[in-house]
Amino acid sequence: MTRIGGRIVRPGAVVEGYVEVDGPAILSVEAAGGAGDDIVVPGFVDLHCHGGGGHTFTTGDVESARGAAAFHLGHGTTTMLASLVSSPFELMREATAAYRPLAEAGVIGGMHYEGPYLSGVRCGAQNPEFLRDPSIDELAALIKLGEGAVRLVTIAPELPGALEAIGFLRGQGVAAAVGHTDATYEQTLAGVAAGATVGTHLFNGMRPPHHREPGPVVGLLSSPVVCELIADNIHLHPGMLRFAARTAGPDKAALITDAIDATGMADGTYDLGGQQVVVADRAARLVRDGSIAGSTLTMDEALRNTVAAGIGLAEAVAMASTTPARVLGLGDRIGALEAGLRADLVVLSPDLHVKRVMRSGRWLE
Incomplete structure (x- = not known):
């Protein structure tokens, strides 16, 4: 004992x-x-992570995935989803098959597909070459192959077939997230009504809010979904982090890292989904257009930044652990x-x- x-x-x-x-x-x-x-x-629960410690989840390489999970475990993340970026279907298949044993062994908590069913207008650091409309056939094949490893899929709800895909995911017990979207307020609410339960990195990769067109930010904050927040003080100003966390409340906000392989590494050049990324002074940006390309954040730093922004410790911990565990249906275990x-x-x-x-x-x- x-x-x-x-x-x-x-x-x-x-x-x-x-x-x-x-x-x-x-x-x-x-x-x-x-x-x-x-x-x-x-232990922290990270719903959205692409890598860390020089290792990536985005290629389907098992040893690299093990390395990324071990790196974040050292920073207190005891459960995490391995997040892909927009990729060809064959890579999604290969990664799902490769990571299924890691999920079964508890090395990762499962997989998150951040794409490819995303808005070209709001793709951010996603590779536009691989974006496409939602496909229930693709999702069905991946879910079957994963045998429980597929836990979360980000979809732009305004795309053709998106609402049907979100409903399909709900029926399969897989969480759907609204993200990388140019949706209107009404289209966002339609995605939630179809079964979406998460908002992917709120504010980032979204049509910005306007008082005559609230868009996805306000739509998600005013809906019964969990809003992901990247608390690195780069993606979100501390004042905006505090506003969003207080507006959503700890039961509807989840801290995530959105970390890439450069996390914990020196400044330099890295790769994300076949695109060159330069990291300088903690910030990762695409070479081609300067878009923010994930983060170099760990969950312990996210917790510190959230508390420093004015959120109480108990509330911040709920956002880092309790609420994301509930998103995964694991609230009765972790x-x-x-x-x-x-x-x-x-x-x-x-x-x-x-x-x-x-x-x-x-x-x-």
């Missing part, structure tokens, strides 16, 4: 006490004085420090830097 003391961040509260772990599960969480100054939070859940936790210093990481009751060495 292992006993971890400190300021325990539980749903809606921070209490001094101890987390007792027995095997892979949390046995109990009890309030007690004298437990120390460390901050103990549930995402909180409660008895009976899997013992995924992170011990942070008082200034929110990672000291130790535990996954399934075992410390990361």
Whole structure:
């Protein structure tokens, strides 16, 4: 049995006490004085990550995927989706087959297809060469091949066949996200009505809001969906992060990294979906047009930035762990420090830097 003391961040509260772990599960969480100054939070859950530590998820390479997952685990991410970018169908098939065993082994929590069913006008750093209209035939084949590994698909709801594809995903138990979209407010709400439950990196890759055409940003914030937020202070100004997080509330906001292979690496030139990316002073941008191309963010830094922006610690932790776990249908297993859940936790210093990481009751060495 292992006993971890400190300021325990539980749903809606921070209490001094101890987390007792027995095997892979949390046995109990009890309030007690004298437990120390460390901050103990549930393991982070990242719904949207393309790589890190010099490794990428975007090519279907298994060893590279393992490396990316291990890098982010060191920063407290105990569950993550491997996110592809817009790709040819054959690459999507190859990556799905390659990553299915990783999902079954728990190395990753599953896969996220960020594209190719996206708006050409709002494609951002997505490769326009690979964009196409949603295909239920493609999705059906990938879901069958993945055997439960496909967990999230981003779709622009204004595209032909998009609403049908979103409804199909809902029927298959796969979360659909609205993103990289030039949709109107009404088209966004139609996507939500069809079954979308997530907004992909709110504000980024979207028609900007206007008081006479609210667009997808306001449509998503005013709908019962979870809005992803990239809290790197590059994609979103801290004031906008605070506004969005407070408007959505911790039950409807999820911190993500949108990290690429350059995360944790030196400035330089990298590749994303066959496009050249230059990283300088933490910011990643496409060479061809200067578009922001993912991030160099980790979830522990996202948590620090969110708290610094004025969001309470308990609320920020919910956004980093509890809410994204619920998006994946895993809220009864991970995402909180409660008895009976899997013992995924992170011990942070008082200034929110990672000291130790535990996954399934075992410390990361």
